[in-house]
Amino acid sequence: xxxxxxxxxxxxxxxxxxxxxxxxxxxxxxxxxxxxxxxxxxxxxxxxxxxxxxxxxxxxxxxxxxxxxxxxxxxxxxxxxxxxxxxxxxxxxxxxxxxxxxxxxxxxxxxxxxxxxxxxxxxxxxxxxxxxxxxxxxxxxxxxxxxxxxxxxxxxxxxxxxxxxxxxxxxxxxxxxxxxxxxxxxxxxxxxxxxxxxxxxxxxxxxxxxxxxx
Amino acid sequence: xxxxxxxxxxxxxxxxxxxxxxxxxxxxxxxxxxxxxxxxxxxxxxxxxxxxxxxxxxxxxxxxxxxxxxxxxxxxxxxxxxxxxxxxxxxxxxxxxxxxxxxxxxxxxxxxxxxxxxxxxxxxxxxxxxxxxxxxxxxxxxxxxxxxxxxxxxxxxxxxxxxxxxxxxxxxxxxxxxxxxxxxxxxxxxxxxxxxxxxxxxxxxxxxxxxxxxxxxxxxxxxxxxxxxxxxxxxxxxxxxxxxxxxxxxxxxxxxxxxxxxxxxxxxxxxxxxxxxxxxxxxxxxxxxxxxxxxxxxxxxxxxxxxxxxxxxxxxxxxxxxxxxxxxxxxxxxxxxxxxxxxxxxxxxxxxxxxxxxxxxxxxxxxxxxxxxxxxxxxxxxxxxxxxx
Numbered sequence: 001x002x003x004x005x006x007x008x009x010x011x012x013x014x015x016x017x018x019x020x021x022x023x024x025x026x027x028x029x030x031x032x033x034x035x036x037x038x039x040x041x042x043x044x045x046x047x048x049x050x051x052x053x054x055x056x057x058x059x060x061x062x063x064x065x066x067x068x069x070x071x072x073x074x075x076x077x078x079x080x081x082x083x084x085x086x087x088x089x090x091x092x093x094x095x096x097x098x099x100x101x102x103x104x105x106x107x108x109x110x111x112x113x114x115x116x117x118x119x120x121x122x123x124x125x126x127x128x129x130x131x132x133x134x135x136x137x138x139x140x141x142x143x144x145x146x147x148x149x150x151x152x153x154x155x156x157x158x159x160x161x162x163x164x165x166x167x168x169x170x171x172x173x174x175x176x177x178x179x180x181x182x183x184x185x186x187x188x189x190x191x192x193x194x195x196x197x198x199x200x201x202x203x204x205x206x207x208x209x210x211x212x213x214x
Numbered sequence: 215x216x217x218x219x220x221x222x223x224x225x226x227x228x229x230x231x232x233x234x235x236x237x238x239x240x241x242x243x244x245x246x247x248x249x250x251x252x253x254x255x256x257x258x259x260x261x262x263x264x265x266x267x268x269x270x271x272x273x274x275x276x277x278x279x280x281x282x283x284x285x286x287x288x289x290x291x292x293x294x295x296x297x298x299x300x301x302x303x304x305x306x307x308x309x310x311x312x313x314x315x316x317x318x319x320x321x322x323x324x325x326x327x328x329x330x331x332x333x334x335x336x337x338x339x340x341x342x343x344x345x346x347x348x349x350x351x352x353x354x355x356x357x358x359x360x361x362x363x364x365x366x367x368x369x370x371x372x373x374x375x376x377x378x379x380x381x382x383x384x385x386x387x388x389x390x391x392x393x394x395x396x397x398x399x400x401x402x403x404x405x406x407x408x409x410x411x412x413x414x415x416x417x418x419x420x421x422x423x424x425x426x427x428x429x430x431x432x433x434x435x436x437x438x439x440x441x442x443x444x445x446x447x448x449x450x451x452x453x454x455x456x457x458x459x460x461x462x463x464x465x466x467x468x469x470x471x472x473x474x475x476x477x478x479x480x481x482x483x484x485x486x487x488x489x490x491x492x493x494x495x496x497x498x499x500x501x502x503x504x505x506x507x508x509x510x511x512x513x514x515x516x517x518x519x520x521x522x523x524x525x526x527x528x529x530x531x532x533x534x535x536x537x538x539x540x541x542x543x544x545x546x547x548x549x550x551x552x553x554x555x556x557x558x559x560x561x562x563x564x565x566x567x568x569x570x571x572x573x574x575x576x577x578x579x580x581x582x583x584x585x586x587x588x589x590x591x592x593x594x595x596x597x598x599x600x601x602x603x
Binding site for chain 2: 016018058059060061062063064066067070101103104105106107109127128153154182199200
């Protein structure tokens with residue numbers, strides 16, 4: 001029974017059925033005393049993985065990613081507001097932001113949505129973020145991952161500035177740096193000393209999962 | 215020797231021009247910068263300022279970059295206003311030490327950095343949009359009356375325009391408007407607009423239906439007056455980003471295609487059959503649908519996003535003529551990198567036909583005047599401009 005309802009949640013999410021249907025299935029799972037952690041892990045996150053696969057296979061596009069993310073967030077919101085989430089530990093902590101001089105955030109926000117839905121604790125600093133602010137937040141949260149986004153070619157070098165600040169603060173070894181955005185390339189990542197470049201949100205979350213080993 | 219218009223018309227009809235036309239579009243900030251790098255400032259008769267979202271944007275009079283560098287303007291035409299009328303009153307609605315937030319004429323709110331070093335690109339972030347749901351859409355519709363006489367230029371006179379469209383030879387003729395995706399994304403913001411295809415499909419159908427009616431009725435006078443004196447009909451779409459279209463082919467087929475066929479059908483009925491779509495990003499997955507819709511021109515084909523004019527021309531034959539596709543990241547380097555990029559594409563596409571060279575977006579301030587001049591001389595040589603008197 002448990003496996004069936006969790007499978008139904010995953011498939012329903014991956015087929016982009018509306019939030020009301022997912023909520024109904026979650027209620028049903030809770031009535032069957034399925035633990036919240038299992039609903040999230042085996043139902044919702046599995047569904048999101050299926051969405052990611054459809055995106056990678058060219059079946060889904062930006063609209064579908066955004067819509068799936070919003071269904072997922074609604075579901076998590078529902079679980080958070082009604083239930084004790086003991087046993088649902090974050091997979092990892094991410095500090096995220098668009099670099100100084102750039103105010104674009106669609107890609108960053110999709111990554112954030114998917115990272116949260118995948119179990120990461122995300123501290124989003126927003127757009128046009130000063131290099132020092134990233135460093136301060138990393139120090140405060142002890143995050144192991146830093147996500148930097150840049151759409152514009154003109155602000156790409158701000159990524160390098162942030163990494164240099166991390167080096168100066170002696171924190172570089174404890175932080176994996178993931179860069180993304182329209183302007184970034186693998187060559188650029190190598191050049192500025194980032195650990196990885198994500199071509200899109202789905203790939204970004206995969207990289208983060210690999211890094212935390214979960 | 216052909217005129218610039220004849221050359222353009224030949225290319226977009228897959229015929230051979232005597233010289234391959236070359237076109238570019240320049241950010242005003244780039245020209246502004248180049249005046250300090252050696253552009254002849256004495257040629258300027260006036261620099262005026264317009265306000266794009268309350269930030270000054272230079273307009274140069276007396277200096278024509280096309281004639282200075284020797285490139286061909288893409289098109290001259292009727293400036294039909296397809297925006298809201300009355301327009302929203304532009305005003306600053308918030309200022310901090312870092313940003314200025316402005317209400318734009320379309321009703322969106324944009325945020326710009328106040329730091330001079332970050333304002334060059336005119337690339338603000340929109341933070342609010344006028345349409346959020348059905349109620350705000352119904353309200354907005356009141357500003358989209360296609361019959362409002364203010365939609366046409368003040369000098370709109372059918373006979374005068376017929377004469378101009380027949381006689382002008384400086385470039386192709388045309389007019390443009392936003393496609394439904396561009397229209398919706400501009401008024402709702404991309405995330406809200408694209409998720410609304412799922413959250414409220416009826417609203418999107420209604421908006422698309424109205425867009426079709428509004429577009430046809432707004433352009434009707436110009437189209438029925440000028441007919442095939444219009445060489446190019448230009449659509450602004452921007453429905454893709456680096457990794458693909460913002461909406462799937464399935465959504466495109468269901469929500470956009472039927473309306474696009476009707477608008478393009480109306481144009482074709484009036485003998486306007488060169489339909490150009492302006493879209494940044496990677497829209498490869500939509501190419502079959504674009505053919506079905508009736509588009510046959512593509513611009514600017516960003517290399518960074520995986521667009522390739524040679525592949526498209528080979529695969530789709532004369533279904534598409536292409537403008538652009540010269541990688542700005544390589545051209546800006548100048549020298550061997552620039553020549554390699556030009557050499558790898560232009561001679562092949564010149565031979566294949568149906569191609570007009572252009573950098574794969576507007577010329578940005580990253581270009582020095584010297585590097586752009588070097589590129590201009592080289593591309594003109596490849597195009598055959600040296601024969602031009």
